[in-house]
Amino acid sequence: DIQMTQSPSFLSASVGERVTLSCKASQNINKYLDWYQQKLGEAPKLLIYNTNNLHTGIPSRFSGSGSGTDYTLTISSLQPEDVATYFCLQRNSWPYTFGAGTKLELK
Amino acid sequence: QVQLKESGPGLVQPSQTLSLTCTVSGFSLTSYSVHWVRQHSGKSLEWMGRMWSDGDTSYNSAFTSRLSISRDTSKSQVFLKMNSLQTEDTGTYYCAREGYYSSSFDYWGQGVMVTVSS
Numbered sequence: 708d709i710q711m712t713q714s715p716s717f718l719s720a721s722v723g724e725r726v727t728l729s730c731k732a733s734q735n736i737n738k739y740l741d742w743y744q745q746k747l748g749e750a751p752k753l754l755i756y757n758t759n760n761l762h763t764g765i766p767s768r769f770s771g772s773g774s775g776t777d778y779t780l781t782i783s784s785l786q787p788e789d790v791a792t793y794f795c796l797q798r799n800s801w802p803y804t805f806g807a808g809t810k811l812e813l814k
Numbered sequence: 815q816v817q818l819k820e821s822g823p824g825l826v827q828p829s830q831t832l833s834l835t836c837t838v839s840g841f842s843l844t845s846y847s848v849h850w851v852r853q854h855s856g857k858s859l860e861w862m863g864r865m866w867s868d869g870d871t872s873y874n875s876a877f878t879s880r881l882s883i884s885r886d887t888s889k890s891q892v893f894l895k896m897n898s899l900q901t902e903d904t905g906t907y908y909c910a911r912e913g914y915y916s917s918s919f920d921y922w923g924q925g926v927m928v929t930v931s932s
Contacts, residue, residue: 741918743859750908750925751859756918794859798917802874803849803861 709733709797713806719814726782728809730795735775739799742771742780745808746791754793755780787813816840818848818909818923825929826899832930834894836909836923843867843885847912848892849919850883854905864912865892899930 710733720726730740738758743751753762755771758778768783782789790813795806822834836848843865850862863873863883871883882895892909906925913920 743919750922751919752922753913753916753918753920756913756916760916762916762918762920796859796861796918801872802876805859805861807858
């Protein structure tokens, strides 16, 4: 199975700050990488699919990049409503595997 | 609009079988695939399996032969059955639709919490 490693596990940032979350795959996943946001008590929500495609209705402050084994989610200007845990998911190979998540809080 | 809703027992005894239903609306199961994903106590997510739009299934080998996914298209329902439950199967179980173009999980149910305990 492909292992997905997210870093950091926990991040504290200020409103308006630029935030970068990382996800590293144990092998090349050919850009089949999604990012999901999960707020407390809610189901995950798709933010970005196939590395850099913004899902419908997602604010443009979210963006994704990467290739091969290394991928990044960037929030250009952190907002209070962005407090959540962020998970990456690889869909290159079965079984699909998620990262352990990055918990993002406000400083 | 697109909706998915999981239902099933909140408590299952060890060694027993878990049966969950995902009832969907706003789309057809013959056009979209539906996946099952579980989460242990707010921790990471684990992909369990998939009901393809053509009725085929795929499973995570981590569940070996314990897991079965089926559907009733006339009722817009997808079913999950998993036997030989253990306490480590406690968690929240989600069904999610696979997007037509993105192939990602574009809509999720609210999840159903399952506790395995005697």
